[in-house]
Amino acid sequence: MEESGISTGARTFFSHVLDHRWAVIVGCVVTIGVLGSFLPTLVKDTTPEAFVPKNSPALEYRNRVEETFGLKDPMVVAVIADGPGGIFTPDSLQLVQWLTDRIARVPGIDPDRVVSLATESDIVGTMDGMLVEPFWASPPATDEQARRVWEAVESFPLYQGTLVARDGTGTLIVAELLDDDEAKRIYFDLLELTAEAERVGLTGEGTQLHVAGQG
Numbered sequence: 211m212e213e214s215g216i217s218t219g220a221r222t223f224f225s226h227v228l229d230h231r232w233a234v235i236v237g238c239v240v241t242i243g244v245l246g247s248f249l250p251t252l253v254k255d256t257t258p259e260a261f262v263p264k265n266s267p268a269l270e271y272r273n274r275v276e277e278t279f280g281l282k283d284p285m286v287v288a289v290i291a292d293g294p295g296g297i298f299t300p301d302s303l304q305l306v307q308w309l310t311d312r313i314a315r316v317p318g319i320d321p322d323r324v325v326s327l328a329t330e331s332d333i334v335g336t337m338d339g340m341l342v343e344p345f346w347a348s349p350p351a352t353d354e355q356a357r358r359v360w361e362a363v364e365s366f367p368l369y370q371g372t373l374v375a376r377d378g379t380g381t382l383i384v385a386e387l388l389d390d391d392e393a394k395r396i397y398f399d400l401l402e403l404t405a406e407a408e409r410v411g412l413t414g415e416g417t418q419l420h421v422a423g424q425g
Contacts, residue, residue: 282390284323285423287313287383287400293416295353296378298360301414303327304349306381308412309419312403313385318396323386327373332362393424 227234262269289306291297310328314321327345334341350356360378363369374381387393404419
């Protein structure tokens with residue numbers, strides 16, 4: 211029975227490889243060495259832009275907005291509390307204040323561009339115009355004070371669904387970076403900060419902390 215052309219070709223190929231096995235081994239080692247020399251120069255780009263074509267109109271518009279208005283991709287810490295009152299309890303709001311103060315001191319974060327309930331103000335219309343006041347001068351110490359903060363947020367739709375969850379179970383602390391190249395290090399600094407909050411007992415039962423962002 212005659213062997214097929216494919217079988218004969220395969221036999222010839224492997225016979226040739228075996229006859230010149232040392233040359234093949236040396237060639238493979240050299241190829242691996244050359245390719246391996248480029249490994250230290252490889253960079254993993256985990257930014258959202260890496261998944262968008264360079265000529266995408268959306269990416270071009272985003273870059274134009276960043277250049278014009280100085281907007282950058284922020285890092286975000288989310289405080290989630292599914293207990294009664296959601297995040298509008300003395301413990302949760304004191305946690306928001308603590309995190310806000312500590313995040314503003316993280317190297318690489320712009321302290322003037324940290325946004326949370328602890329930094330923003332309530333705006334109320336009056337007979338003479340508008341009254342602008344922080345949601346609190348110091349974190350609420352009683353359930354009644356915390357409830358008044360929730361009522362103020364409820365009457366200010368701008369914060370609902372953006373800074374605060376519409377059902378009151380979560381809120382964000384948003385921080386802009388001074389240097390995007392420091393994003394990875396800052397991300398791990400924020401993770402350590404949330405772990406510290408848990409260690410010192412600032413997170414009550416049912417409270418969760420999450421870190422997200424470009425890092």
